[in-house]
Amino acid sequence: MNVPVHVSFVGGAIGPWGIDSISDVVGETLPAAERLIIVESGAPRSGDIAWCLRGVVSNEQYVTSAEQQELVARQPKLGRAQADRAALIPIRKTAAWWALAQDERRAVFEERSKHITVGLKYLPAVARRLHHCRDLGEPFDFLTWFEYAAADAPAFEDLVWTLRQTEEWTYVDREVDIRLSRQTGP
């Protein structure tokens, strides 16, 4: 992708996703909100907003060429009709993580924590999009958005649980887990 896409996740009174829960996994949580709207490449409307988290869909930081090809072949797009469940998981990593060199971060991320390998196991059930926000002055470093069918919810729980046991996750010092369901009403 040539131009990075800016995305705002706005928790408040409006939006097609109903917020089922907001759980504090590590560190400070987020205020309660009823609905979520995702705004791409534009400013969110003002109004009844509980929080607004911004990120950028940008270039990959750790994925090798071989991994990228496998991901592209297997990962589904967002917006599938049957995927009426979603999760938004904002995380922040420690200063110790960001002080590591690129090869050290890659070694923790994949060689030791198997982040990409684990994620591939859950394709194509779980669609995923990563948003970078550390350089934007945001309170989190990454926002990951997941979409899946209700029938795949156990698989999604397994994915999240597996990643939280890894060495990579020892570098996470703030994590919030927001679960959502697609709404049909206004």
Place this chain on the structure above:
Amino acid sequence: MNVPVHVSFVGGAIGPWGIDSISDVVGETLPAAERLIIVESGAPRSGDIAWCLRGVVSNEQYVTSAEQQELVARQPKLGRAQADRAALIPIRKTAAWWALAQDERRAVFEERSKHITVGLKYLPAVARRLHHCRDLGEPFDFLTWFEYAAADAPAFEDLVWTLRQTEEWTYVDREVDIRLSRQTGP
């Protein structure tokens, strides 16, 4: 560094650096300006501004642990009294570059273009700070700021010339080269 530092390079009527030249290396150049001021972690004053380029001093993208240790041991800080020459070189890379996986970009950057190895040759003569801006919606992807003594100007020209001959530079589709001298007057 824990919190990325936001930096604005403001070309206009004020600032401690006099702009000696603005050269278009590849693609569109920037408007003329007399002076440059560097503003960290704040908004530039309004007024007589010709251009404002923003970037973030963030984590390294390609440097290995061994390279990082060597850089830390050898690279000087900005602001040395004898370093009264500077260069600001904004560059943008092509979509083809950003579509490459991390290992492919690293291979072009260092294994084939020797970007880090070449830079180390000019330490401690040339101080350098890299600012990322692609994810900020800026017109360039990187802003690199260099400081050196007048006596080291030939070495600096050699560094810039060497990098521009590399395979990495075939992915640069916009580059402006701004040269500056520290001013003593207002």
